[in-house]
Amino acid sequence: MRNFDLLEPKTVTEACRMLDDGEDVRPVSGGTALLILVKQGLLRPRTLVNLKKLEGANAITRDEAGAVRIEAMATIHQVETSPVVREHLPVLAAACHQVANIRIRHLATIGGNLAHGDHQSDPPGVLVALDAEVELSGTRGTRAMKLADFLLGTYETALEPGEMVTAVTVPPVRGRLVSDYLKFTTGSSEERPCAGITALVRLEGDRPVEARLAVGAVAARPLLLCETDPTEGALPRMAERASEEIDPIPDLRGSAEYKRHLVRVLGRRALAAAWKEACP
Numbered sequence: 001m002r003n004f005d006l007l008e009p010k011t012v013t014e015a016c017r018m019l020d021d022g023e024d025v026r027p028v029s030g031g032t033a034l035l036i037l038v039k040q041g042l043l044r045p046r047t048l049v050n051l052k053k054l055e056g057a058n059a060i061t062r063d064e065a066g067a068v069r070i071e072a073m074a075t076i077h078q079v080e081t082s083p084v085v086r087e088h089l090p091v092l093a094a095a096c097h098q099v100a101n102i103r104i105r106h107l108a109t110i111g112g113n114l115a116h117g118d119h120q121s122d123p124p125g126v127l128v129a130l131d132a133e134v135e136l137s138g139t140r141g142t143r144a145m146k147l148a149d150f151l152l153g154t155y156e157t158a159l160e161p162g163e164m165v166t167a168v169t170v171p172p173v174r175g176r177l178v179s180d181y182l183k184f185t186t187g188s189s190e191e192r193p194c195a196g197i198t199a200l201v202r203l204e205g206d207r208p209v210e211a212r213l214a215v216g217a218v219a220a221r222p223l224l225l226c227e228t229d230p231t232e233g234a235l236p237r238m239a240e241r242a243s244e245e246i247d248p249i250p251d252l253r254g255s256a257e258y259k260r261h262l263v264r265v266l267g268r269r270a271l272a273a274a275w276k277e278a279c280p
């Protein structure tokens with residue numbers, strides 16, 4: 001096994017400078033994904049830049065307009081237990097609560113989860129349903145983009161060499177959101193999801209004005225369907241459409257046909273649960 005250098009920047013500017021020093025330099029956050037790849041010999045970084053010591057890089061805040069900003073170093077456990085997330089984005093707290101087990105959740109970060117780009121993850125689908133943006137920083141500056149555009153495929157993201165994820169932001173919600181997240185695994189509940197389904201119903205006053213269905217973990221990228229002025233009767237059709245439009249990746253957890261079936265069944269269930277709460 002080859003040795004590597006471990007750098008420990010204190011600021012984002014310092015970290016970006018270190019990351020911009022060639023291809024063999026990798027950021028490490030919780031290390032729950034990266035260190036497995038290193039141990040398996042699939043990655044042989046010359047230098048690891050430890051982002052865990054960045055000051056203030058795990059804050060979770062809500063601004064006056066209602067946007068929720070989660071700094072990239074926030075652990076999955078911090079997201080799951082944050083009073084801001086629990087009050088304003090309970091569906092994200094619910095999904096994070098279902099990631100792996102408590103030991104992993106204490107180490108793994110939201111930035112590491114998104115940057116890793118493994119499609120079999122819980123947070124990306126939920127965050128796409130919530131229309132989240134990621135903030136990326138590098139030596140050439142900071143840019144923001146929709147998470148849906150950032151996630152390009154399995155282990156593929158729009159990160160440029162030398163860039164890091166510094167935050168994820170969920171824009172203010174107009175009206176009120178009612179939501180449901182269903183995770184399905186083919187093994188123990190701690191496993192990576194075979195499917196992660198998010199259903200949202202947005203209300204203005206008492207009127208449902210939008211329904212969203214996001215399918216995560218089934219295809220290389222999350223699939224999002226939106227319907228304006230939804231009716232209860234239209235929801236099963238939405239789940240049906242998702243199962244037709246998704247391009248499932250067959251694997252040990254199930255065939256493409258099996259996963260389509262899951263999307264149809266779980267999509268209906270999640271939408272029905274959100275609708276029941278929105279329009280009792």
Ligand SMILES: Cc1cc2nc3c(=O)[nH]c(=O)nc-3n(C[C@H](O)[C@H](O)[C@H](O)COP(=O)(O)OP(=O)(O)OC[C@H]3O[C@@H](n4cnc5c(N)ncnc54)[C@H](O)[C@@H]3O)c2cc1C
Pocket residue numbers: 026027028029030031032033034035051072098099100101104107108109110111112113114115116120121122123159163164165166190191192193
């Ligand atoms: C046993 C086990 C079970 C799991 N189960 C689930 C599950 O049920 N659901 C689920 O969603 N996930 C699951 N995971 C995956 C886990 O959520 C990810 O490993 C974790 O989120 C990655 O975060 P990290 O901070 O540990 O990233 P790291 O391992 O530190 O890094 C991962 C990758 O992202 C890069 N990186 C890290 N931080 C940044 C950054 N800020 N900017 C740019 N690049 C960065 C690294 O260079 C590396 O390529 C499981 C993992 C394990 C080991």
